[in-house]
Amino acid sequence: MATNDIGIDLGTTKVMIYKEGEGVVVNEPSVVAYDANTGKPFAFGEEAFLMVGKTHKNIVAEYPLNDGVISNYSLTKEMVKYFIGKAYNSKVIKPKVCICVPSAVTGIEENAVVDAAVSSGARQVFLIEEPIAAAIGAGIDVLRANGNIIVDIGGGTTDVAVISLGGIVCSKSIKIAGNTFDREIAKAIKNRFNFVIGQRTVQNLKHEVANCMPSEDENVVYKIKGINMLRGLPGTLEISTQDIYPVIEPIIAEILAAVKQVLEVTPPELSGDIYENGIMLTGAGAKIKNLDKYLESHLNVKVALAEEPEKCVAIGTGRSFELEGKLESGFRDVTPGFSR
Ligand SMILES: Nc1ncnc2c1ncn2[C@@H]1O[C@H](COP(=O)(O)OP(=O)(O)O)[C@@H](O)[C@H]1O
Numbered sequence: 444m445a446t447n448d449i450g451i452d453l454g455t456t457k458v459m460i461y462k463e464g465e466g467v468v469v470n471e472p473s474v475v476a477y478d479a480n481t482g483k484p485f486a487f488g489e490e491a492f493l494m495v496g497k498t499h500k501n502i503v504a505e506y507p508l509n510d511g512v513i514s515n516y517s518l519t520k521e522m523v524k525y526f527i528g529k530a531y532n533s534k535v536i537k538p539k540v541c542i543c544v545p546s547a548v549t550g551i552e553e554n555a556v557v558d559a560a561v562s563s564g565a566r567q568v569f570l571i572e573e574p575i576a577a578a579i580g581a582g583i584d585v586l587r588a589n590g591n592i593i594v595d596i597g598g599g600t601t602d603v604a605v606i607s608l609g610g611i612v613c614s615k616s617i618k619i620a621g622n623t624f625d626r627e628i629a630k631a632i633k634n635r636f637n638f639v640i641g642q643r644t645v646q647n648l649k650h651e652v653a654n655c656m657p658s659e660d661e662n663v664v665y666k667i668k669g670i671n672m673l674r675g676l677p678g679t680l681e682i683s684t685q686d687i688y689p690v691i692e693p694i695i696a697e698i699l700a701a702v703k704q705v706l707e708v709t710p711p712e713l714s715g716d717i718y719e720n721g722i723m724l725t726g727a728g729a730k731i732k733n734l735d736k737y738l739e740s741h742l743n744v745k746v747a748l749a750e751e752p753e754k755c756v757a758i759g760t761g762r763s764f765e766l767e768g769k770l771e772s773g774f775r776d777v778t779p780g781f782s783r
């Protein structure tokens with residue numbers, strides 16, 4: 444493949460761009476900051492992310508993809524154009540661009556993304572389904588007659604899919620993922636301790652303190668800053684793994700239920716393969732501590748967290764060109780004018 448082709452993981456939380464030979468060249472939050480009066484975007488990614496929660500009335504900083512769908516078309520388009528421009532700057536050779544959009548994205552929403560790629564100079568545009576990209580990125584040979592199950596946990600959605608012979612055999616997507624943990628942790632701390640914390644603090648708790656299978660000696664205690672609502676003043680509070688566990692337990696139980704539902708409808712031959720191959724976890728949301736152990740203990744099947752799980756979709760999207768013509772479903776040429 445020509446080295447100027449790029450794969451874009453357009454996630455609800457992160458945008459990652461993979462270039463063959465160079466690896467992940469863009470890895471930034473999917474945030475756009477714009478002027479509230481004119482609607483004109485002026486910052487993207489990392490720069491816009493620094494403004495989240497700190498804007499005044501003339502500036503809005505938002506995630507244009509929300510809960511796994513594109514909630515703002517024009518901002519998404521501008522953002523995609525900006526990042527393609529950042530990853531790709533040759534005026535001479537136009538790239539092929541493959542994009543992975545969240546699974547709940549509709550045809551109309553897809554068109555906005557395809558338009559953005561074309562107006563950024565793409566000569567050919569492909570869309571790939573997330574589980575296929577995640578599997579390729581996790582190093583699975585998706586073309587074999589061999590069943591594999593992928594559980595990708597992003598910000599907005601968890602996608603579970605069984606893959607064999609280059610296509611998706613059965614799948615399920617639920618709107619319970621990384622952001623659900625954030626929302627519920629913040630809510631619980633507010634209700635229980637009358638203490639309000641910001642998004643970054645919540646995420647620190649999730650990354651450092653939360654544990655899906657905490658043992659007695661794994662109790663981490665973390666001092667957080669926020670607003671004590673009773674006094675109406677800034678304050679600090681100590682939160683432990685044991686405080687967080689009851690909050691995350693129902694969420695991981697829902698993820699477990701989704702995996703079980705997919706396993707239940709998996710054809711028996713493929714179930715046999717899955718029993719051998721185990722379950723592969725991808726997506727940054729899968730990095731919550733001990734989720735692999737939790738799933739393994741309830742499913743009685745091996746569970747592995749992919750190496751660099753946050754990058755699997757981007758890597759798989761970028762490498763999918765190598766499999767062009769061989770992938771069954773889940774990889775489409777959507778270049779305008781190309782019959783779909
Ligand atoms: N170390 C970690 N532990 C738990 N969750 C994490 C960790 N790092 C990132 N996350 C969460 O992963 C989610 C984003 O996953 P990602 O795969 O980047 O999402 P998307 O595909 O939706 O852009 C966010 O909710 C983020 O807080």
Ligand SMILES: [Mg+2]
Pocket residue numbers: 452454455596597598726756
């Ligand atoms: Mg993702």
